Amino acid sequence: MKRIGEFFRDLNKNRVLLLMVLPTTIWFLFFSYLPMAGMVIAFKEYRYSRDGFWASIVDSKWVGWQNFKFLFSTNDAYIITRNTLLYNVFFIIVGLVVAVLMAIVLSEIANKRLAKVYQTGMFLPYFLSWVIVGYFVFSFLSYDKGMVNHIASWFGADPTQWYTDKTYWPLIIVLVFLWKSIGYNSVVYLAAIMGIDKSLYEAAMIDGANKRQQIWNITIPMLKPLMTILTLLAIGRIFYADFGLFYQVPRDSGALYSVTNVIDTYVYRGLKSTGEIGMSTAAGLYQSVIGFVLVMTSNYIVRKFDKDNALF
Template identity: 40%
Template sequence: MERKKAGNKLPFFRQLKKDAGNYVLLAPALIYTLVFGYLTYPYMVIAFEKYNYKKGLLSDFVGVKNFEAFFKSTWAWQVTRNTVGLNLLFIITGTIASVGLALILNEVVHKRFLKVAQSTMLFPYFISWAVVAMMLYALLSTDTGLINRMLTGVGLEKISFYSTAKIWPLILVIMRLWKGIGYSSIIYLATITGMDSEIYEAASIDGASRWKQTTKLTIPLLMPTVCILTLMDVGRAFFGDFTMIYSIIGDNGVLMPTTDIIDTFVFRTLRLSGDASVAMAVGLYQSFVGFLLVFGVNKLVKKFYPDGALF
């Protein structure tokens, strides 16, 4: 028996040769994670140095001065507030809308209509944010935008969208929903379709309406999935969608009070000033708080709803 068990354990190189195809498919992801994940860890020391491109990691040590430079600036509170605030808006509205859409699609009986509807709602997810930014500009431009042309056509004044900061959180939420709701709802819909049909049959025999089945069965059974996905999103509440924000907002300083996030601030700091130390300090601050958020929120979920905890 011992020889048989030992024979089942192939040596590493024999196993590598046997599953060569699988490892080739896995290689790009492993290399990407290794290079941009683990091999970048030593460079975090830059946050505590006055980085010099000639000296590299052996630059002069300055302690926490780079962190002080950020936290004493007028930008620290603004970008932190915007990052967390926008992400919370995205998480709350996105979760509610995605779950609601999945519940609605689950009630569709006509299969052909369901396929067309899913394909239509999924399509925006694959559109680049750069293209979305151009589409949005075509709608909101002060001079040539479709909305302002319609307003002037009925005798109303134009709205200068690109110089009115307070309305942009709403615009960004709408664009985020339009682009991502179809993709997000697929996960919830897959969970719903995988639920035991016998439970619904028993509820129907007992006289439960479709509304009762949805509120008393579907939603409670869906909650563990909702909690896990929401927990993962909350863990990244300190990491904004750089591609979305920078594609749409760019370097428009008028809109920065409500749209500038940590990611765009780090990019702009490094691009304009070339100070890698401050940029790394802000990035390290972002990562550390995000790490605490994951564990803190998971602990709360584990206390009040154990089935929804991630670990």
């Protein structure tokens, strides 16, 4: 009874803070935790019935691990896993370096009004849908009307069939990803830089440190906790791929599947052709479980070296 009384006293003491987080808690409950019951579809041959969603789950045939075999029993299993992993590893590493670099550059611009203009210009692509970005890329790479081929023709070069030649697409995918996302990511680090105590830089200047030394010995170490946390969160989604980037930008060109096909696009095409909802649910569960394991493992490794920078 004593513990119950202490619980209600703590509840009353923190009632204002609890009310503030209540809307978010309700949102997560309804849109993140309750849908987890649908994971059972991954182990069933789901067939929709007129009696509703839950009745469909109950009536569907139990097939065990059959839905998971779709990802691993085909010749494309290695390709989609390789593409998903390698692209995301590259996105995490290069995205982190470029975002931090751009944040530092923006913070060092003396004219703050001009810095705001640059910041806004970099942030704008983040709000564009991948459909629009796909048409932007097409306007550059179209065989007969694309700007790149027109410029190449001025120098006497032959036009390139960009949407059938897979040679350049790993680089194109990475560049488009950086163009669209780097503005948002750099703003996060820029906000952290703005919060660094200015007296640290003043003390460094008195000691004779130049700008490069200030950045290397003050800015980057102060950003290290944020860099670690965001990297750990990104690792949790390393088996996920941005569907729009890999589907809309290459325009679903079959000739590019070997370098643009990832787990998400593969599952979508499979769902579109077969209608097997259980298969797509199995793929989502597989991605979530692997991501959870990677986050826990990465966080454990970080805690071993620096407990303060760990996610939890």
